[in-house]
Every structure is written in structure tokens, then in C-alpha cells.
Amino acid sequence: MAVASRDPDRAASFAAEHGIARSFGSYDALLAWPEVDVVYISLPNHLHAGWTIRALESGKHVLCEKPLALTVKDVDAIRAASDRSGRIAVEAFxxxxxxxxxxxxxxxxxxxxxxxxxxxxxxxxxxxxxxxxxxxxxxxxxxxxxxxxxxxxxxxxxxxxxxxxxxxxxxxxxxxxxxxxxxxxxxxxxxxxxxxxxxxxxxxxxxxxxxxxxxxxxxxxxxxxxxxxxxxxxxxxxxxxxxxxxxxxxxxxxEVEDLTAAILDGTPPRIDLDFSRGNxxxxxxxxxxxxxxxxxxxx
Ligand SMILES: NC(=O)c1ccc[n+]([C@@H]2O[C@H](COP(=O)([O-])OP(=O)(O)OC[C@H]3O[C@@H](n4cnc5c(N)ncnc54)[C@H](OP(=O)(O)O)[C@@H]3O)[C@@H](O)[C@H]2O)c1
Structure with a gap:
């Protein structure tokens, strides 16, 4: 497991407090680490769509906080990135x-x-x-x-x-x-x-x-x-x-179990992109x- 922050010290102290093996001083560094399979995005709302797309394009599955995006166009861009990468994006309701x-x-x-x-x-x-x-x-x-x-x-x-x-x-x-x-x-x-x-x-x-x-x-x-x-x-x-x-x-x-089943067994996630788009x-x-x-x- 790993955690990333814009501030390396904050990432390191969070990792120490929660027993997380690795910490990174930037979100890009975490996305570049090949041992990460799934990313949980808990950033402020205006950053959800952009970082979800970057994570998908880095080959990671994504659990992103609600709202998944602030426009329908951004949900469609997330879907396109998910289709291109073969990775799943799920909104964290x-x-x-x-x-x-x-x-x-x-x-x-x-x-x-x-x-x-x-x-x-x-x-x-x-x-x-x-x-x-x-x-x-x-x-x-x-x-x-x-x-x-x-x-x-x-x-x-x-x-x-x-x-x-x-x-x-x-x-x-x-x-x-x-x-x-x-x-x-x-x-x-x-x-x-x-x-x-x-x-x-x-x-x-x-x-x-x-x-x-x-x-x-x-x-x-x-x-x-x-x-x-x-x-x-x-x-x-x-x-x-x-x-x-x-x-x-x-x-x-x-919600983590639901995403795990979607990734490992191909079970449709309970919250799919059609649902998020409609929301x-x-x-x-x-x-x-x-x-x-x-x-x-x-x-
Ligand atoms: N499902 C739920 O139960 C639940 C509960 C609470 C919140 N949420 C959602 O989770 C998301 C985050 O909420 P939160 O209360 O955790 O937010 P927060 O504490 O204000 O922000 C989360 C982190 O985002 C990073 N960040 C990156 N760019 C930032 C910027 N420009 N300004 C401020 N922070 C920035 C910061 O981490 P670093 O500086 O360390 O990188 C910050 O600690 C929101 O979308 C919210 O709707 C969901």
C-alpha cells in the first residue's frame, strides 16, 4: 500500500501513522509506481475528473470520491479513458x-x-x-x-x-x-x-x-x-x-469489496458510470x- 501528498513530509507522517509501506511526495510519483493496482482519489471536487483520467491512463483502477466530476463531458472523458485502458472507475457513494x-x-x-x-x-x-x-x-x-x-x-x-x-x-x-x-x-x-x-x-x-x-x-x-x-x-x-x-x-x-469483486471477478460494480453520468x-x-x-x- 502507498499514500501520496503534495507534501512529502505529510505523506510520510500519514504513512507512519497508518502503517503504510510507501509514501510519495507527488500524486504523479504514486501513479508511476508499478505496484499500485487501485487508487482512491479523495481530492477536492474540481480535481476528481482530471486525476481519475490520469490514474486510468497509468493503468490503475480508480475509486474516486463523489461527485465523480462537475460536468457530463468530464464523465464521458472518464468513460473514454476507462475504455482505452481497460481499467474501472467507480464513484465512492x-x-x-x-x-x-x-x-x-x-x-x-x-x-x-x-x-x-x-x-x-x-x-x-x-x-x-x-x-x-x-x-x-x-x-x-x-x-x-x-x-x-x-x-x-x-x-x-x-x-x-x-x-x-x-x-x-x-x-x-x-x-x-x-x-x-x-x-x-x-x-x-x-x-x-x-x-x-x-x-x-x-x-x-x-x-x-x-x-x-x-x-x-x-x-x-x-x-x-x-x-x-x-x-x-x-x-x-x-x-x-x-x-x-x-x-x-x-x-x-x-464499497471496497464491491470494487474488488469488479476487478477480480468481472462482477458489474454497483455504481457504474451510467449511474454517475445520470447523477x-x-x-x-x-x-x-x-x-x-x-x-x-x-x-
Ligand atoms: N464519502 C464520504 O464519506 C466523504 C466524506 C468526506 C469527504 N468526501 C469527499 O472527499 C473529497 C475530499 O474531501 P476532504 O474533506 O477529505 O477534503 P480535504 O481534506 O479538504 O482535501 C483532501 C486533500 O486534497 C489535497 N489537495 C490537493 N489539491 C488541493 C487543493 N488545491 N486544495 C486543498 N487540498 C488539496 C490535500 O492533500 P495534500 O496537500 O496532502 O496532497 C488535501 O488534504 C471531497 O470530494 C469530498 O466530497 C467524501
Whole structure:
């Protein structure tokens, strides 16, 4: 195993702390090391696509943090690099590997909720530091890209198709970065989804999948234990609640196992590039919709 940083001392001290055999003072040096098979990219958002492509072209498989890219064109460039190199690129939506999400999707698809009407989602936390890359417009900042991408990805997973229409409003800061975002999606099959994301309110997360017969509520859909509270799935029939037991697992471990199976056995990765492309396309549309509505209300 190896780690790279722009700062060789930082790389070396991280390697020593975590028992990693090799450290490199540049990302290129790590990519040039032939013993690396897979690279995990945990850089700020604006660097994801470029380094994913460089890693693929160096013959490495890639697990890249979300969002995989900031434009659909960049996702297509990643796909082209993946096809050329025969290496896999996967977006690190760890929560989609958690048994609570797999169970929720199963219940929604198997009719346990009746015909699906609505997906409702929330994900926010507070950002206080002005230098945080998440609020830097040059680094792909904004709560939509950072945490809004989670409920959007889950709504698309439930729908199993791409939205035909989106609407959005946001509170932008003085640099044009959204600190609070609300969005709505309309899917061709009729399903509606709405979500909010933000950096201006303390930790909140929740998903409701609403069907005509029942509603499924996930209390900590994105960061369950050990990052947050234990996973909870509650099925509401009217005012009657049934708790559904789900295992508490490390979803980061599960995402690595999924990628390992894709590399070694050729199993299709749970998060493929079509899914990532659809997500980025939706996020771009939502961002544009919020900016357009902001422009019209400001005028
Ligand atoms: N899936 C999840 O659970 C999860 C959780 C948190 C974050 N994320 C995602 O992971 C990514 C990184 O987030 P993070 O919180 O780890 O970010 P971070 O600590 O701000 O940055 C990660 C590293 O990127 C490197 N870097 C390279 N160019 C940089 C630049 N121009 N400015 C700042 N840093 C730069 C730095 O490492 P060196 O200087 O050492 O090279 C820095 O330590 C984001 O895309 C975020 O969305 C995912």
C-alpha cells in the first residue's frame, strides 16, 4: 500500500501513522509506481475528473470520491479513458453499499409500500471555516455538490430512471456558492422527489420513501454508525410503525469489496458510470435551475 501528498513530509507522517509501506511526495510519483493496482482519489471536487483520467491512463483502477466530476463531458472523458485502458472507475457513494439502503430499495421495488409517490430527502451539516474547499467556487463548492448529491442519487436509484424535469432554489453566499439548497425532481414514471441540502444548519439527514400504502423512513441513510447513529428503517402504515432490523456494517469496507469483486471477478460494480453520468447531469440541471430562479428573484 502507498499514500501520496503534495507534501512529502505529510505523506510520510500519514504513512507512519497508518502503517503504510510507501509514501510519495507527488500524486504523479504514486501513479508511476508499478505496484499500485487501485487508487482512491479523495481530492477536492474540481480535481476528481482530471486525476481519475490520469490514474486510468497509468493503468490503475480508480475509486474516486463523489461527485465523480462537475460536468457530463468530464464523465464521458472518464468513460473514454476507462475504455482505452481497460481499467474501472467507480464513484465512492459508500452509502449505496449499506444493507439498510439495499433493503430499502428492495422494499420499494417489491411493492411493500404500494405504488411509489414521493422520495423526500435531507442532508446538511455546518461549515464554519472560511477556507474550506467545500465553499470555494473554484473547487466545485456548494452544498448541492457536496451533500445534495446523496439524496439526488438515492431518488434516482429508487426511480430507476432519469428525471424529466427539475426545479430548484438556493441561498447563495457572496461568492455564489450555495449554502442551502432545495430541489425537486419529476420522473417519467410519475415519481416525485424533493430534497434539501446545506452547510448552514447542524447535522441533519433523513430519507422518506412514500408509497400509497406505506412510508419507509431512514433515520441515518448516509452516515450511519460508526460515523453517526445506528441505521434505522421504519415502515409506517398510517400511524402504526414497524421497525425493520438491518445490520450495522462499515459501508466503506463494503464499497471496497464491491470494487474488488469488479476487478477480480468481472462482477458489474454497483455504481457504474451510467449511474454517475445520470447523477452529474441531474446535479448540473439543478444547479442551473437554482441560479436561474435566483437571477429572476434578484431582478
Ligand atoms: N464519502 C464520504 O464519506 C466523504 C466524506 C468526506 C469527504 N468526501 C469527499 O472527499 C473529497 C475530499 O474531501 P476532504 O474533506 O477529505 O477534503 P480535504 O481534506 O479538504 O482535501 C483532501 C486533500 O486534497 C489535497 N489537495 C490537493 N489539491 C488541493 C487543493 N488545491 N486544495 C486543498 N487540498 C488539496 C490535500 O492533500 P495534500 O496537500 O496532502 O496532497 C488535501 O488534504 C471531497 O470530494 C469530498 O466530497 C467524501
Amino acid at each position: 459508500m452509502y449505496l453499499h449499506h444493507p439498510q439502503i439495499l433493503r430499502a430499495l428492495e422494499l420499494a421495488r417489491d411493492g411493500a409500500l404500494g405504488p411509489l409517490e414521493l422520495v423526500n430527502g435531507t442532508f446538511s451539516f455546518l461549515i464554519g471555516h472560511p477556507g474550506d474547499p467545500r465553499i470555494d467556487p473554484a473547487m466545485g463548492g456548494g452544498s448541492l455538490w457536496d451533500v445534495g448529491c446523496y439524496p439526488v442519487s438515492l431518488a434516482r436509484r429508487v426511480a430507476g430512471e432519469e428525471p424529466v424535469q427539475v426545479a430548484a432554489f438556493a441561498r447563495f453566499d457572496e461568492r455564489g456558492v450555495d449554502r442551502t439548497f432545495i430541489g425537486q425532481l419529476h420522473f417519467p414514471g410519475g415519481l416525485l422527489a424533493q430534497f434539501d441540502s446545506g452547510f448552514a444548519a447542524p447535522d441533519r439527514e433523513r430519507i422518506e420513501i412514500v408509497g400509497r400504502d406505506a412510508t419507509l423512513v431512514l433515520g441515518s441513510p448516509f452516515l450511519p454508525a460508526p460515523d453517526g447513529p445506528p441505521p434505522t428503517l421504519t415502515l409506517w402504515h398510517g400511524r402504526e410503525a414497524t421497525t425493520i432490523d438491518v445490520a450495522s456494517v462499515d459501508h466503506y469496507h463494503a 452529474i447531469a441531474t446535479l448540473v440541471k439543478l444547479d442551473r435551475a437554482a441560479r436561474a430562479s435566483h437571477g429572476s428573484t434578484a431582478a
